[in-house]
Amino acid sequence: MFAGQASPVLPVGRRWSRDRLLRNLVLGTPLVWAVVFMFIPYLIIFTYSFWLKKYPTFVPAFQFGNYAQLFADPQYYQVLLRTAKIALAVSLSSLLLAYPFAYYLVFILKSPRLRLMLYMAVIAPLWVSYLLRAYIWKTILGNEGVINSFLVYVGILDRPTDIFLYNQFSMVLTLTYIFIPFMVMPIYTALEKIPRNLIEASKDLGVGPLGTLFKVIVPLSLPGIFAGMTFAFCLTFGDFVAPFLVGGPDGVMVANVITSQYGAALNWPLGSALAIVMLIIVLGIIELSDRVERAGRINLA
Amino acid sequence: MLPLREGREPATALSNSSLLSSYQAPGHTDMSKIVEIDGVSKIYGGSVVAVDDLTLAIKEGEFVTLLGPSGCGKTTLLRMLAGFESPDRGIIRLAGEDVTSRPPYRRDVNMVFQDYALFPHLSVAKNVAFGLERQRLDRTEIGRRVADALSLVGLADKAERRPHELSGGQRQRVALARAIVRRPKVLLLDEPLSALDANLREAMQVELKHLHEKLGLTFVMVTHDQTEALVMSDRIVLMKDGRIAQMGEPAELYNRPASPYVASFIGTTNLLPVEVRSVADGRAVVALGGRNLELPAPAGLVAGHAALLGIRPEKLRLETDGTVGACQISVAVEEGLFHGNAVRLRCLGEDGSVLLVDLQLSQSSIAVPARGSRLQLSCDPTDLYLFAGDDR
Amino acid sequence: MSFARTSALDRIGTGTFTLVILCVLSFLYVPIVILVVFSFNDSSSLTWPLGGFTWGWYEKLFSNRDLLRAIGNSFYVATFATILTLLVGVPAAFALDRLDFVGKRVFRRLVLLPLVLPGIITGISMLNLFKLMGIGLSLETVVLGHATALISIVVTQVYARLQRLNRRLEEAAADLGAKPWETMFLVVLPNIKSALIGSALLSFTLSFDEIPVTFFLTGRDNTLPMYIWSTMRRGITPEINAVGTLIVLASLLLIVVSVILLRDEQER
Numbered sequence: 001m002f003a004g005q006a007s008p009v010l011p012v013g014r015r016w017s018r019d020r021l022l023r024n025l026v027l028g029t030p031l032v033w034a035v036v037f038m039f040i041p042y043l044i045i046f047t048y049s050f051w052l053k054k055y056p057t058f059v060p061a062f063q064f065g066n067y068a069q070l071f072a073d074p075q076y077y078q079v080l081l082r083t084a085k086i087a088l089a090v091s092l093s094s095l096l097l098a099y100p101f102a103y104y105l106v107f108i109l110k111s112p113r114l115r116l117m118l119y120m121a122v123i124a125p126l127w128v129s130y131l132l133r134a135y136i137w138k139t140i141l142g143n144e145g146v147i148n149s150f151l152v153y154v155g156i157l158d159r160p161t162d163i164f165l166y167n168q169f170s171m172v173l174t175l176t177y178i179f180i181p182f183m184v185m186p187i188y189t190a191l192e193k194i195p196r197n198l199i200e201a202s203k204d205l206g207v208g209p210l211g212t213l214f215k216v217i218v219p220l221s222l223p224g225i226f227a228g229m230t231f232a233f234c235l236t237f238g239d240f241v242a243p244f245l246v247g248g249p250d251g252v253m254v255a256n257v258i259t260s261q262y263g264a265a266l267n268w269p270l271g272s273a274l275a276i277v278m279l280i281i282v283l284g285i286i287e288l289s290d291r292v293e294r295a296g297r298i299n300l301a
Numbered sequence: 302m303l304p305l306r307e308g309r310e311p312a313t314a315l316s317n318s319s320l321l322s323s324y325q326a327p328g329h330t331d332m333s334k335i336v337e338i339d340g341v342s343k344i345y346g347g348s349v350v351a352v353d354d355l356t357l358a359i360k361e362g363e364f365v366t367l368l369g370p371s372g373c374g375k376t377t378l379l380r381m382l383a384g385f386e387s388p389d390r391g392i393i394r395l396a397g398e399d400v401t402s403r404p405p406y407r408r409d410v411n412m413v414f415q416d417y418a419l420f421p422h423l424s425v426a427k428n429v430a431f432g433l434e435r436q437r438l439d440r441t442e443i444g445r446r447v448a449d450a451l452s453l454v455g456l457a458d459k460a461e462r463r464p465h466e467l468s469g470g471q472r473q474r475v476a477l478a479r480a481i482v483r484r485p486k487v488l489l490l491d492e493p494l495s496a497l498d499a500n501l502r503e504a505m506q507v508e509l510k511h512l513h514e515k516l517g518l519t520f521v522m523v524t525h526d527q528t529e530a531l532v533m534s535d536r537i538v539l540m541k542d543g544r545i546a547q548m549g550e551p552a553e554l555y556n557r558p559a560s561p562y563v564a565s566f567i568g569t570t571n572l573l574p575v576e577v578r579s580v581a582d583g584r585a586v587v588a589l590g591g592r593n594l595e596l597p598a599p600a601g602l603v604a605g606h607a608a609l610l611g612i613r614p615e616k617l618r619l620e621t622d623g624t625v626g627a628c629q630i631s632v633a634v635e636e637g638l639f640h641g642n643a644v645r646l647r648c649l650g651e652d653g654s655v656l657l658v659d660l661q662l663s664q665s666s667i668a669v670p671a672r673g674s675r676l677q678l679s680c681d682p683t684d685l686y687l688f689a690g691d692d693r
Numbered sequence: 694m695s696f697a698r699t700s701a702l703d704r705i706g707t708g709t710f711t712l713v714i715l716c717v718l719s720f721l722y723v724p725i726v727i728l729v730v731f732s733f734n735d736s737s738s739l740t741w742p743l744g745g746f747t748w749g750w751y752e753k754l755f756s757n758r759d760l761l762r763a764i765g766n767s768f769y770v771a772t773f774a775t776i777l778t779l780l781v782g783v784p785a786a787f788a789l790d791r792l793d794f795v796g797k798r799v800f801r802r803l804v805l806l807p808l809v810l811p812g813i814i815t816g817i818s819m820l821n822l823f824k825l826m827g828i829g830l831s832l833e834t835v836v837l838g839h840a841t842a843l844i845s846i847v848v849t850q851v852y853a854r855l856q857r858l859n860r861r862l863e864e865a866a867a868d869l870g871a872k873p874w875e876t877m878f879l880v881v882l883p884n885i886k887s888a889l890i891g892s893a894l895l896s897f898t899l900s901f902d903e904i905p906v907t908f909f910l911t912g913r914d915n916t917l918p919m920y921i922w923s924t925m926r927r928g929i930t931p932e933i934n935a936v937g938t939l940i941v942l943a944s945l946l947l948i949v950v951s952v953i954l955l956r957d958e959q960e961r
Contacts, residue, residue, distance in 0.1 A: 026788055026791075030782070030788060033785075033844070042818055044825060104713070135925055139731070139739045177720065177724070234809040240908070241904055262817055262909070279810070286809055411868055412868045416859070418862050420880060422886075431879075435871050
């Protein structure tokens with residue numbers, strides 16, 4: 001009955017529905033994924049963080065006891081502080097190594113080929129197993145490791161020492177080693193963007209090399225520095241591998257505690273609360289660096 | 302065929318191709334309407350009116366140029382013809398069929414993009430073949446038509462190159478070949494020459510015009526370059542704020558501009574404020590240089606009010622023999638710019654208004670007037686046009 | 694005089710810089726050399742001085758069934774995780790680039806979060822989900838976990854490429870009669886090929902190497918890094934060095950492959 005009426009609009013209608021199907025597919029797949037595998041799981045952790053532990057399991061509740069415990073019990077807040085301290089140390093030491101390196105590549109090296117090769121040389125370790133990179137330091141720093149045995153062999157030490165491994169030093173060293181590429185990449189990009197004529201202009205105006213460095217180049221590369229610091233800090237803050245491999249009792253980090261709460265201690269609510277705290281800290285750092293970077297960009301403009 | 306050197310010898314590039322015969326549409330002389338734009342409006346973001354209730358019909362085989370400054374809606378109109386934008390109001394018909402809500406891939410029009418938009422991952426031949434492959438033509442037919450189209454634009458020897466290996470002018474030709482190979486009902490050209498340098502652009506203007514004549518296709522071109530529009534088009538549609546300011550043959554727009562906007566957008570025009578003394582029977586009397594002039598009156602002219610009098614710089618003559626012409630203006634030379642074959646004088650009238658005067662040096666025995674010298678100019682009343690209002 | 698001073702300063706400066714560069718490079722590469730050297734060392738401890746040369750650790754490695762099974766599992770996980778990240782990440786990048794929808798900002802944040810989010814959080818949050826839904830842990834849950842953690846890699850790379858892609862190309866394709874899916878497969882995807890290959894290779898590598906998510910989401914099956922992890926927590930042996938050397942070799946190969954595959958794009 002309505003066929004005659006419907007047929008002229010049919011092609012248009014069909015195109016619309018097919019377009020909508022395509023659009024729904026493009027948007028729907030990742031949206032459903034993000035909701036099911038990210039949003040809901042985070043929500044679950046968040047919910048658990050208010051639950052109550054009742055050995056051998058835990059019961060639904062709404063109370064802040066888990067959070068209170070995290071900030072009252074030195075065992076926990078000291079771990080948070082230590083993790084932050086190590087993360088900061090790692091960010092700073094990788095900055096100290098990465099900045100001169102990136103500066104050299106961008107401003108001093110003349111050959112573009114060599115520049116690309118050296119850049120690749122710094123980035124390449126990212127492709128080599130992360131676990132392996134942590135493992136190597138265990139074999140180098142250990143009591144029966146390469147350094148110890150070498151020092152004994154040469155005669156500097158009588159017997160192997162434990163001072164190299166299982167402490168905060170070994171943690172910072174290993175994590176710096178692992179995260180340096182993340183620091184070089186954004187700094188290199190930021191330095192590359194600085195117009196050469198700005199540096200010429202600074203020299204023209206009689207500003208010395210150090211003055212040019214600290215008054216022109218460093219401020220202009222701040223977005224890169226912040227990006228690199230954010231990466232290094234956040235990645236270290238949540239690192240899982242290094243504390244287990246090279247961190248001793250002195251190098252226990254948040255990840256260790258979360259793991260033990262989810263494992264042996266069977267206190268998921270407390271583990272969840274700690275995970276939420278970690279999440280908030282990481283998100284806070286990202287937001288902060290985002291804002292600083294945006295402010296920097298406005299200044300440049 | 303010899304490979305064509307960039308932009309030169311356009312005639313060779315367009316000679317005896319087998320494509321040409323197939324393009325000679327039987328209805329070439331039949332001036333039926335191939336494009337009808339009927340009351341079309343396009344509004345962006347709920348408030349920005351890009352095209353405003355525009356109605357326009359294009360005849361088959363015509364070369365129509367949509368001309369105007371940026372933001373006048375010409376590009377939006379072209380994109381609605383192509384199907385990239387859909388009108389908020391109005392109907393677009395192509396060969397009598399309503400295509401208003403048809404997607405671009407189901408319209409029989411093809412476009413030459415401003416930046417050419419060649420597929421960088423495909424060879425020149427594959428770029429040109431792309432549209433034919435979508436029509437599911439058989440391979441030998443595609444191969445033949447691609448070869449024809451490429452030799453038509455003089456790029457037969459570049460078939461296997463990638464777009465990034467070509468010069469700007471060559472890419473332009475590939476874009477052209479890709480668009481015409483499908484023998485569309487209408488060929489759309491979006492500022493096709495704007496990316497080329499000045500010399501090449503001039504050569505391509507002629508070449509495109511020849512191509513249009515040989516193919517007998519309908520061309521709709523968008524440009525902001527009035528010279529380009531004047532040289533190439535059968536008809537110019539000059540737009541302003543989403544509406545048509547005036548349309549007609551190039552000479553018509555140049556010689557009989559409908560408003561100060563048209564007069565100053567196409568070519569250069571002196572616009573002098575004058576007082577209207579009287580209006581009667583379609584004639585108006587205005588005062589110029591202390592003398593009364595009687596001219597055809599445009600609609601809306603009111604006695605006692607101010608109006609604008611337009612005159613092209615090249616229509617002003619030097620009064621050398623002391624005879625008194627129909628209209629006279631006395632001016633003082635402020636600056637003379639030497640153009641080789643002509644000199645453009647920037648003069649000040651007695652009332653302080655600026656007047657540009659072009660003098661052809663080849664025909665004139667007089668020297669370039671010195672700065673500060675006083676000149677007596679005259680002109681023909683038929684070269685004057687009167688405007689009731691100022692729409693610039 | 695002042696000339697002499699600046700050039701002397703310059704020379705000192707350049708010298709210092711060269712030293713720093715050498716230090717950084719040796720900091721990065723000496724440990725890898727040590728790893729490789731000890732994999733051929735004829736001694737069961739990793740101590741100085743070096744013993745003789747041996748293939749023994751490699752022979753041992755290739756007869757270790759647990760290890761070989763772990764390698765197989767890792768290939769399985771990395772392959773399917775990569776396929777999933779592409780299937781979800783590419784549409785996500787398109788949605789972020791092309792579509793306007795409610796909650797786009799939140800969606801962007803959520804999808805990109807795992808770039809900086811510690812893997813342990815992805816691990817325990819998905820563990821909670823699976824426990825709640827009564828889904829047993831297996832290699833498949835690991836695949837889902839890896840895909841979730843690595844989608845951000847695909848999204849950032851593909852999104853960046855889409856932003857640089859000339860939209861006129863798609864209009865040109867439609868103008869020449871290509872239907873939307875033809876435009877997608879014949880024009881858009883070929884032009885973002887480098888980002889697709891690059892992010893797929895990176896996802897594969899990172900998945901192959903992943904520990905924290907795997908740690909919480911795997912059942913009885915071990916992936917290669919989990920196997921190494923459990924071995925090295927028991928004690929270090931040169932056999933791990935041998936595996937490590939092979940991994941370094943494979944990584945080098947992957948880098949070379951990606952450079953070759955992506956060179957085509959850079960020439961343009």
